[in-house]
Each structure stands twice: as structure tokens, then as C-alpha cells.
Amino acid sequence: MILTNAHLVGVDGVHPGWGVHPGWIEISDGQVVGSGGGSRPGLDLGGSYLAPGFVDMHVHGGGGAAFSDDPAVAVGFHRRHGTTTCLASLVTAPIDVLARQIASLAPVVESGVVAGIHLEGPFLAASRCGAHDPSLLRAPLPEDVATLLDAGRGTVRMVTVAPELPGGPDAIREIVDGGAVAAIGHTDATYEEACAGLAAGATVGTHLFSAMRPLHHRDPGVITALLDSDAVLELIADNVHVHPALISWVLRAAAPGRTALITDAIAAAGQHDGDYRLGGLEVTVQGGVARLAHGGALAGSTLTQDVALRNAVAAGVPLVDAVAALTVVPARALGLDAGSLVVGARADVVVLSSDLSVDGVMVAGSWIVQPSAV
Numbered sequence: 001m002i003l004t005n006a007h008l009v010g011v012d013g014v015h016p017g018w019g020v021h022p023g024w025i026e027i028s029d030g031q032v033v034g035s036g037g038g039s040r041p042g043l044d045l046g047g048s049y050l051a052p053g054f055v056d057m058h059v060h061g062g063g064g065a066a067f068s069d070d071p072a073v074a075v076g077f078h079r080r081h082g083t084t085t086c087l088a089s090l091v092t093a094p095i096d097v098l099a100r101q102i103a104s105l106a107p108v109v110e111s112g113v114v115a116g117i118h119l120e121g122p123f124l125a126a127s128r129c130g131a132h133d134p135s136l137l138r139a140p141l142p143e144d145v146a147t148l149l150d151a152g153r154g155t156v157r158m159v160t161v162a163p164e165l166p167g168g169p170d171a172i173r174e175i176v177d178g179g180a181v182a183a184i185g186h187t188d189a190t191y192e193e194a195c196a197g198l199a200a201g202a203t204v205g206t207h208l209f210s211a212m213r214p215l216h217h218r219d220p221g222v223i224t225a226l227l228d229s230d231a232v233l234e235l236i237a238d239n240v241h242v243h244p245a246l247i248s249w250v251l252r253a254a255a256p257g258r259t260a261l262i263t264d265a266i267a268a269a270g271q272h273d274g275d276y277r278l279g280g281l282e283v284t285v286q287g288g289v290a291r292l293a294h295g296g297a298l299a300g301s302t303l304t305q306d307v308a309l310r311n312a313v314a315a316g317v318p319l320v321d322a323v324a325a326l327t328v329v330p331a332r333a334l335g336l337d338a339g340s341l342v343v344g345a346r347a348d349v350v351v352l353s354s355d356l357s358v359d360g361v362m363v364a365g366s367w368i369v370q371p372s373a374v
């Protein structure tokens with residue numbers, strides 16, 4: 001199959017640099033087997049954008065289901081919005097409950113439906129708990145970290161830790177030695193404590209700005225440490241968690257090439273306003289904004305990555321940079337072979353109309369959403 005008369009976004013076979021170029025790609029056996037500039041006979045996409053499938057490194061659910069309840073529903077929902085690779089994020093729970101959730105998700109990872117498990121908790125700061133039950137948060141003991149990693153048999157891909165907790169840097173080393181990515185988040189870390197976490201091997205910042213000690217010029221804190229590091233920084237581009245001016249500033253000036261646009265979506269994404277649950281806590285969604293029923297803290301989002309793309313571009317982010325933040329940057333942060341249209345890549349593609357709405361989604365060479373040209 002040849003998809004032609006498209007504007008390829010990102011890296012293609014002709015142009016090594018990131019850009020938007022007219023061209024085509026050829027797909028066979030679920031893989032990209034060729035690409036080039038100009039036109040070839042094939043499925044005419046009428047000049048639409050053709051981007052790699054999006055990669056969401058932080059998402060709890062969607063379409064009415066959490067990953068811990070029905071991963072197929074959550075994956076199916078986000079695929080229709082362009083996300084072809086995602087982690088399954090789990091919120092804080094008792095260690096034995098988390099271990100059971102991990103064990104039941106491990107086969108889902110091994111079958112390729114999701115790319116790995118993200119543990120957001122329980123090693124988080126109670127003072128920055130956000131929508132995590134503060135009574136279940138704890139400092140990381142080596143045996144608890146080992147229990148959770150072992151339960152996943154290699155499928156736990158990322159663990160978020162507050163590095164200022166007793167044993168925080170040791171836990172970060174244990175996570176990295178265990179083959180997972182350590183992320184810094186839900187943290188009250190000072191600049192020095194955050195630097196210690198980065199020195200121990202943390203390479204991701206979990207939803208930058210949210211659930212973190214705020215930046216102050218005499219107390220630069222974890223945000224400055226993350227911005228001034230090589231870590232990949234997650235941003236929730238729903239215009240609720242982070243102001244659009246900061247979205248464009250982080251991508252342009254502070255962390256170009258190392259910003260990942262995530263959804264942090266919960267089961268309520270794609271559903272009506274109403275009452276939902278996130279882990280053991282009650283969540284109320286009003287006007288598409290999810291908050292804890294008690295206390296009113298933001299509780300994830302109802303965002304999808306196609307909306308994140310449009311929000312970022314509306315905030316002034318160049319299209320190629322926004323697409324990189326949705327594809328190759330999170331893929332690289334997780335060590336995943338995804339987020340690119342180069343020859344040999346799995347044929348995960350998103351067709352985007354000129355207004356950046358999703359017109360087609362292909363996973364491993366099969367259309368999940370048929371483009372209007374078909």
C-alpha cells in the first residue's frame with residue numbers, strides 16, 4: 001500500500017531533518033518499507049498531513065475504562081484520537097494491590113496492546129499528592145520497589161518517585177538497574193534534592209509544574225533542576241493544568257527537543273460530565289475538567305493527544321515541534337521503537353486534516369480510523 005499526496009511530518013526517507021515535506025510512504029506487512037518526496041500512484045490523501053502515530057507516556061484510561069479495569073477499552077478509545085503507543089499508568093494503591101494490577105497488565109504488555117506500565121506512586125510526597133490517596137503514600141523501601149518491578153516481569157517501564165523521600169535516590173538507582181525509567185514527580189524536592197534524583201539516574205519529569213514545589217527565584221526547586229537537566233519533561237497541554245504561554249515557552253526556549261505532550265487522561269476521557277473514580281478516590285468531571293470530589297484537586301484530565309496537538313499549535317508551537325513532542329521524544333524517553341516513519345518502523349500513522357483533526361489512524365498497517373480518501 002502506498003499513501004501518497006501527503007505532507008509528511010517528521011523524519012522521512014528523503015529529508016533527514018524534522019520538517020513538513022510533500023511525499024509518500026509505502027507500507028507492507030505492517031511496516032514502512034519506503035518513503036520519498038513527490039508523488040506516486042497510491043491512496044491519494046489530498047495533501048493531508050501524515051504523522052507518526054502518537055506516543056502517550058502517561059495515561060490512566062479513557063472511553064469509560066481505566067487501564068486497571070479494561071485496557072482494551074482505554075487503548076481503543078485513545079487510538080481513535082491518534083495514540084498508537086501508550087503506557088498504562090497506575091495510581092497509588094497498597095503495594096499488594098498494585099502488584100496484582102501489574103501482574104494482570106503484564107500479559108497485556110507482552111501481547112503488544114500497551115507498551116509498558118507506568119507506576120505513578122506510591123513513592124510520592126504527601127504534600128504534593130494531587131489525586132493520590134495521601135494515606136497510601138510511603139517512602140520507597142528496596143523490597144517494595146523490588147516487589148513491584150518483579151510483579152511486572154520486565155513490563156514496568158517507568159516509575160515516578162519523589163526524590164526527597166528517605167531512600168529516594170537509592171530507589172531511583174534500583175529502578176534504573178531494574179531496566180525501567182525513573183521519573184521525578186509529585187514532589188516537594190528542593191533544587192538540591194531534585195539534582196540528587198537526577199544524578200541517581202532519573203531521566204523524566206512527571207507532568208512538569210503540576211504537583212511540584214513551585215519555582216521561586218530564591219528557591220529554584222525541582223522545576224529549575226528539571227529544566228536545566230537532560231530529562232524529558234511531560235506537559236499536560238489541556239490549557240487547564242498549564243497555561244498555553246508556558247506550553248510554548250517550555251517547547252521553544254526551555255526544553256526544545258525534550259518535551260513530551262502527555263494526556264494524563266482518566267477513564268472519563270471521551271465520556272460525559274459526571275462522577276468517576278481514580279484509584280480509590282471519587283472524581284467529578286465538570287466542563288471536561290476532572291477534580292477530586294473532596295478537596296477539588298485536579299485529578300488527571302479528559303485530554304486526548306489530538307487535542308493536545310491542536311492546543312500546542314494554537315499556543316504558537318510549530319507543527320513539527322508539537323508532533324515531535326507527541327512521537328519521537330516520548331518514544332526515546334522510554335527506549336521504545338515507535339514515533340517515526342523511517343523505513344523499518346511499524347506502520348503506525350495518523351492522517352491529519354489541515355485543521356489538525358484526525359482523519360485516519362493506522363496501527364501496524366491496518367486502518368483503525370479509515371481516512372475519508374479511502
Ligand SMILES: [Zn+2]
Nearest residue numbers: 120130207211
Ligand atoms: Zn500525577
Ligand SMILES: [Zn+2]
Nearest residue numbers: 089120264300
Ligand atoms: Zn497521572
